[in-house]
Amino acid sequence: MIRPCRPADLETVLDIWLEASSGAHDFVARSFWEARLDDMRNLYLPAAQTWVHERDGTVVGFVSLVDDILAAIFVAPTEQGCGIGSALLEHAKRQRERLSLTVYAANEASIAFYLRHGFQVAGEQLDDHTGHSELAMIWQPQAPVAGGAGSLSS
Structure with a gap:
């Protein structure tokens, strides 16, 4: 079940963020992520709309949007690998007409995930905090093609 994040979810969300960040970004020292816990708690999460994926009463994932x-x-x-990320991403897509993100270029699994879900690479830049290369990606629904399949026009 996906639902809005509640204040009582905060510590679990932070734990998920730290563990998943450390695992997905093994090219960045864990101490980097640990040093950003307070910013996540006090700056980033309060500035975002956040939803959690809850299963059997336990929060197992989350998605946060700031504007688009x-x-x-x-x-x-x-x-x-159980479809939770896909469900969260589809939920985010239903909230916005367009989405953008940045992802470390070395995080091949996440890039493949976003490409499978219709994102396209829009550019590349260096992350100011780590100095690692990151990709800018965008998603927006495809407009229907006039006269395409199923059209009654000849």
Whole structure:
């Protein structure tokens, strides 16, 4: 079940973020992520709209949007590969007409995930915080093609 994040979910969301970030970004020291926990708690999450994926009363993933930016999507490492990330991403798509994000270029699994879900690479840049290359990606629904399949016009 996907629902809005509640204040009582905060510590679980932070734990998921730290563990998933550390695992997905093994090219960045864990201490980097640990040093950003307070910013996540006090700056980033309060500025975002966040939804959690709850299963059997336990939060197992979350997605955060800031305007049209997919600011965060993380699934507990023990729950990855079960469709939770896909469900959260589809939920985010229903909230916005367009989404953009950045992802580390070295995070091949996440890039493949976003490409499978219709995102396209829009550019590349360096992350100011880590110095690692990251890709800018965008998603927007395809407009129907006039006169396409199923059209009654000849």
